[in-house]
Amino acid sequence: MKQFKSFGLVVVTLLFSVTMAFAAKPNIHILATGGTIAGTGSSATGTSYTAGQVAISALLDAVPEIKDIANVTGEQIVKIGSQDMNDQVWLTLAKKINELLKRADIDGIVITHGTDTMEETAYFLNLTVKSDKPVVLVGAMRPSTALSADGPLNLYNAVVTAAAKESKDKGVLVAMNGLILGAQSTVKMNTVDVQTFQAPNSGALGYVLNGKVFYNQVTLKKHTTQSVFDVTHLNALPKVGIVYSYSNIEADMVTPMLNNGYKGIIHAGVGNGNIHQNIFPVLTDARQKGILVVRSSRVPTGPTTLDAEVDDAKYQFVASQELNPQKSRVLLMLALTKTTDWKQIQQYFNEY
Numbered sequence: 598m599k600q601f602k603s604f605g606l607v608v609v610t611l612l613f614s615v616t617m618a619f620a621a622k623p624n625i626h627i628l629a630t631g632g633t634i635a636g637t638g639s640s641a642t643g644t645s646y647t648a649g650q651v652a653i654s655a656l657l658d659a660v661p662e663i664k665d666i667a668n669v670t671g672e673q674i675v676k677i678g679s680q681d682m683n684d685q686v687w688l689t690l691a692k693k694i695n696e697l698l699k700r701a702d703i704d705g706i707v708i709t710h711g712t713d714t715m716e717e718t719a720y721f722l723n724l725t726v727k728s729d730k731p732v733v734l735v736g737a738m739r740p741s742t743a744l745s746a747d748g749p750l751n752l753y754n755a756v757v758t759a760a761a762k763e764s765k766d767k768g769v770l771v772a773m774n775g776l777i778l779g780a781q782s783t784v785k786m787n788t789v790d791v792q793t794f795q796a797p798n799s800g801a802l803g804y805v806l807n808g809k810v811f812y813n814q815v816t817l818k819k820h821t822t823q824s825v826f827d828v829t830h831l832n833a834l835p836k837v838g839i840v841y842s843y844s845n846i847e848a849d850m851v852t853p854m855l856n857n858g859y860k861g862i863i864h865a866g867v868g869n870g871n872i873h874q875n876i877f878p879v880l881t882d883a884r885q886k887g888i889l890v891v892r893s894s895r896v897p898t899g900p901t902t903l904d905a906e907v908d909d910a911k912y913q914f915v916a917s918q919e920l921n922p923q924k925s926r927v928l929l930m931l932a933l934t935k936t937t938d939w940k941q942i943q944q945y946f947n948e949y
């Protein structure tokens with residue numbers, strides 16, 4: 598009888614600790630969109646492959662260690678190379694994440710994504726997710742079939758990042774090649790290297806090592822819960838395009854944008870956002886028609902500042918500050934859902 602009692606006690610204790618261990622682990626939901634992390638190639642050494650082939654379940658099976666960190670669930674949103682990313686997928690992701698993060702049984706989100714436009718998706722979500730729970734984007738530079746594929750460790754580190762209490766209220770994050778980067782500042786810097794995501798103006802927020810996160814700084818830019826942008830009731834975004842400048846650019850590169858429904862133009866200018874005299878009149882015409890014009894730069898680092906060589910107040914142009922052209926486009930699209938007042942939009946570019 599005594600033996601039976603102590604056996605019962607052992608069973609109860611065991612069941613309790615198993616339940617506690619399960620309950621203590623954070624619940625992380627993975628939204629898969631494709632990209633190289635889900636890519637398959639014809640050889641382990643070649644560079645040619647097709648993005649977005651592998652399902653999320655197979656990606657997770659490849660990294661069983663993830664189950665030690667979190668209770669992971671996952672779903673496939675789309676299966677695309679991120680060169681084909683579009684506003685509809687962004688709106689779907691933002692709405693879905695906002696619904697998921699309202700739930701008490703979800704502690705964080707990981708999004709698997711191609712690297713080509715990861716910085717844009719990350720920044721869009723940084724401005725439209727209404728929660729301080731971690732949202733982490735991750736991808737890979739080598740397909741799952743390559744020698745030393747970087748996807749498995751990147752995925753593991755992304756789940757570690759999303760599961761960490763320290764990642765709360767840091768804005769949307771990108772976890773790549775051991776670094777944790779902020780959505781506002783991260784940029785894809787190299788076409789092929791695994792060390793491609795960097796934050797050239799302000800540095801990474803932190804890093805992941807041996808299954809733990811280490812943060813060194815936070816962003817002072819507004820994001821997530823502080824953001825005024827809300828896509829809950831939106832089914833489309835205002836049309837905004839980018840004009841890339843160069844020596845001898847001619848007006849006919851830009852004039853079509855005045856008559857094709859564009860509500861905003863991002864000018865990827867030279868230097869500190871400077872504008873060639875051949876297209877300056879087209880951009881002032883755009884303003885006359887009520888089209889917003891944001892001056893950004895094709896130079897990879899440094900801000901595009903107000904009133905350096907261009908009198909922004911005179912022409913009612915907006916300076917993009919540290920946002921590169923592709924991120925300026927994201928902010929201008931969202932800004933245009935609120936206002937067409939260039940001064941207010943300049944304020945958004947100063948704050949976000």
Ligand SMILES: NC(=O)CC[C@H](N)C(=O)O
Binds near residue numbers: 631633648677679712
């Ligand atoms: N490294 C990558 O993820 C690039 C693959 C593909 N072009 C994409 O962005 O999805």
